[in-house]
Amino acid sequence: MNKFFIVLFHTYLSKLKTKSFIVSTIIMVLLVIGLASLPKVIDYFDKDEKVTIGVLDKTGSTYETLNGRINTINRNVKLKTIENEAAAKKLINSEKLTGYLIIEKDSGKSLKGTYKAKIISDSSISDDLLLALTQVKSSLAAGELKLSPEQLAQLSTPAAFEKVALEKNAKTEDELNQARGLVYILLFVIYLNVIMYASMIAMEIATEKTSRVMEILVSSVSPVQQMFAKICGIALLSITQILLFLSAGYVSIKPNLDEMNGGIFSFLGFDGISISTIIYAIIFCLLGYFLYATLAAFLGSLVSRVEDVQQMILPVTMLIMIAFFIAMYGLTNPTAGFITGISFIPFFSPMIMFLRVGMISVPFWEVALSIGLLVVTIVLLGIFGGKVYRGGVLMYGSSKSYKDIKKALQISKNG
Template structure:
């Protein structure tokens, strides 16, 4: 058993000191710090003069009502009267104007506008100008129809519409939107964790076979012990990285709690995260990792060159991608039948069952059954994977096909 722990901690410490791990951790920590300080960063880059839009009023009567509507839509947008288009173009070229709009009337004597700027990449400005001009048009039309201000308000106001969930403990619309944002973020965490750390195990096994270290290892440590030692070693590595990410994230969230209330922070539901959602996220991350890590370990044991790892693990990658795509499509309708069915399929359930428990009220027995199926699948895959791994580590030469699994099992029987 001591040899098992030696391999485990050797795998953990070796990967912990690699440049790729250190660089990826630093990058992710910087990204975490950036996201948790997002309001301050936005304020830092948003410190600029207000946009100034030139207005050429060809009719002479549209500027004032247009200005009033622009102030109502976006009070940071400044308007400046310009006499002609030639002068406006010169001011835009000199960066003194963001753009200019020509106000005129169409064949029905209703306002119309022509907006011109060096670039139309900032669609928010043109959208605000269009909204303001639409407001002017609505007021003029109402005036011609001799409508009172109250009648105009009644026409403009949206119809009353309320949604109520009849199911007990069902989430409100606001809670669903927050849950959707939070689940969206955590699905990415599960996706990248499962994919990255599983491939890391496959690469670790293939690297040892390439350097012939495996021949020395199997003489002192059984292949099955090696496999599970590596799986747990990489698991410790992932836990280390997660503790760093969430620890730094939690620290900066506490520091910027006042600025983070509302906006991005509240939209993604971080302000009202339930303990059960966090617990389920941890459970399904770990179960998903062990399922795919076991699969990756015996797939990696069958290749003799690092270059062949991606090709051998490609079917596993496809399974993860399919699960992620189903989960993404299920965000808009987590009660769909295909989401419910796939949440019980072990290779999909780490993401999809988590999507369901995070978004809607799921009977506990369904969650328990999904977790039980996952655990049984991991056990079966571990037993089968151990047999494949034992023979796979002794296989050398070209090996890029899943058909070599049979060959690896045959070698296991003969040893």
């Protein structure tokens, strides 16, 4: 057991000191700090951003009403009358106008608006203008029909509609929207954690085989101990990195909590995050890591060149990607039958079952069954993988075929 910890901490410390780890950690910490400060950055650039839109009113009576409406919709949009399109284009070229709106009546004597600008990628401006023009059109129609403002408001008011979940512990619509944002973030963390560190294990083993360090290790530490020591060492490395990210995020977010409440912070669900969701995220992240890391470890033992690693662990990468894409679909429909079924398949359950427990109320026995199947699969894969690893680390030469698993098992059996 002493040798196990020697390999574990050697793997952990050697990776901790590498330039790639240090640089990637610094970049990610800066990114976390930047994202935490994003609301303030957005407010800084948007607070004084005024947009001036020219209005060519061919009806001769719409501008004043439209101007009043747009002020209530978006105070950053300012309207200005223009004489003709030629004058408007000159003002746009000199950046005094963002665009201009032509108001006229169509063949049915109804208001028609045409918005022109250099680019129309910013749909928020045109949407605000459309909303204001629609309100003006409704007011004119109400006047022609001799409707009072109260009657117009009654016609414009949408029908009362409420969603009520009959299940006792079901989330409300607002809670579901918040959970969706939070689960998406945590799913992405699980995905990156598994795919990045599982690949790191395979690369570590292939590198040691290339440098012939593996021959020395095999003579002093059993291959199975090596494999699980490396898996645990990289797991410790991932925990260290994630703790650094969380610490940086907490330090950055804490002073800005008041500004974030009710904004994107609230939308992503961080203001209503439950302890159970965090616990499940940690459990499924660790179990998913050990599952895929074990796969990557024994597949990585089959290759002798670092260049062959990515091709050999391609099935592992594909499984993780498939699970992630299924989870993305599940965000919109977590109660779908096939999502429920897939959540019990060990290679997909780290993401899919976590998606379900984060989005909807799932019976505890289902979660326990999924975790149980996942643990059993990890144990069985560890036993099988240990045998493959024992023979694989002694195999040298070009190896890109999965048929070499049989060869590795034979070497392990003979050894």
